[in-house]
Amino acid sequence: MIQANNLKKYFGAVKAVDGVSFSAENGKITGLLGPNGAGKSTTLRMLYTAFKPDSGSATIDQFDITREAESVRASIGVLTHGAGIYERLSARENVRYFGELHGLTGAALNKRIDQLAELLEMQDFIDRRAKGFSQGQKTKVALARALVHGPRNVLLDEPTNGLDVMATRGLRKVIQRLKDEGHCVLFSSHVMQEVAALCDQIVIISGGLVAANGTPDELRASTGKDNLEDAFVSAIGSEEGLV
Numbered sequence: 360m361i362q363a364n365n366l367k368k369y370f371g372a373v374k375a376v377d378g379v380s381f382s383a384e385n386g387k388i389t390g391l392l393g394p395n396g397a398g399k400s401t402t403l404r405m406l407y408t409a410f411k412p413d414s415g416s417a418t419i420d421q422f423d424i425t426r427e428a429e430s431v432r433a434s435i436g437v438l439t440h441g442a443g444i445y446e447r448l449s450a451r452e453n454v455r456y457f458g459e460l461h462g463l464t465g466a467a468l469n470k471r472i473d474q475l476a477e478l479l480e481m482q483d484f485i486d487r488r489a490k491g492f493s494q495g496q497k498t499k500v501a502l503a504r505a506l507v508h509g510p511r512n513v514l515l516d517e518p519t520n521g522l523d524v525m526a527t528r529g530l531r532k533v534i535q536r537l538k539d540e541g542h543c544v545l546f547s548s549h550v551m552q553e554v555a556a557l558c559d560q561i562v563i564i565s566g567g568l569v570a571a572n573g574t575p576d577e578l579r580a581s582t583g584k585d586n587l588e589d590a591f592v593s594a595i596g597s598e599e600g601l602v
């Protein structure tokens with residue numbers, strides 16, 4: 360469970376995040392939707408403790424992101440924007456390394472890696488060195504790494520970036536499964552269709568502010584639009600930067 364309260368982060372004159380509040384529940388998929396530069400990544404970076412907020416606060420499973428950052432980090436799995444992986448290691452070694460950092464070892468860790476390789480359809484490259492991996496293969500490794508310790512909360516920054524149609528479908532299945540298992544899933548996207556297809560709760564961000572927040576039905580009702588994509592555009596006031 361993630362709760363953000365009036366988070367703010369400025370970079371000089373740029374108000375990247377200017378008072379963002381929302382909650383993301385367990386067993387639900389929450390989408391942060393907004394055009395490029397809206398403040399999605401900066402919001403996620405504060406939540407996964409890479410940046411301290413200038414003001415405001417947030418909790419993840421009751422842990423405060425500023426005062427209890429270690430506990431927050433233990434209870435989240437994160438797919439960062441443009442996630443890097445170690446090219447000299449194989450996919451399996453990349454995932455194992457992160458599992459070990461989270462205290463997993465031995466047979467339990469091997470079993471978990473095999474499960475993830477099956478779930479993410481990584482079997483044909485799991486033992487190859489990561490140098491030269493396609494974008495989709497890299498994203499799968501980064502995702503397996505984010506999920507290896509079975510985190511209760513999963514934060515994904517633009518997870519379908521660079522994925523082809525099949526890989527995107529695979530990722531959707533993974534996200535649905537995490538939801539069904541009761542995880543809290545929060546992901547950012549500027550792709551309207553993706554958010555419309557997956558999310559139980561949608562937080563629309565524009566110019567560092569929450570422009571609208573609700574279930575798909577609530578967003579349709581509040582904007583008076585039948586079509587969810589029209590509702591998004593209406594909430595933001597423009598379709599610029601959305602796909």
Ligand SMILES: Nc1ncnc2c1ncn2[C@@H]1O[C@H](COP(=O)(O)OP(=O)(O)OP(=O)(O)O)[C@@H](O)[C@H]1O
Pocket residue numbers: 370373374375376393394395396397398399400401402549
């Ligand atoms: N480290 C930084 N230094 C300076 N400005 C930054 C920094 N990080 C973000 N910004 C600025 O803050 C604003 C919000 O950026 P952010 O990356 O959060 O947007 P976003 O919604 O994730 O966009 P995108 O979809 O393009 O990834 C942008 O104007 C960006 O240029």
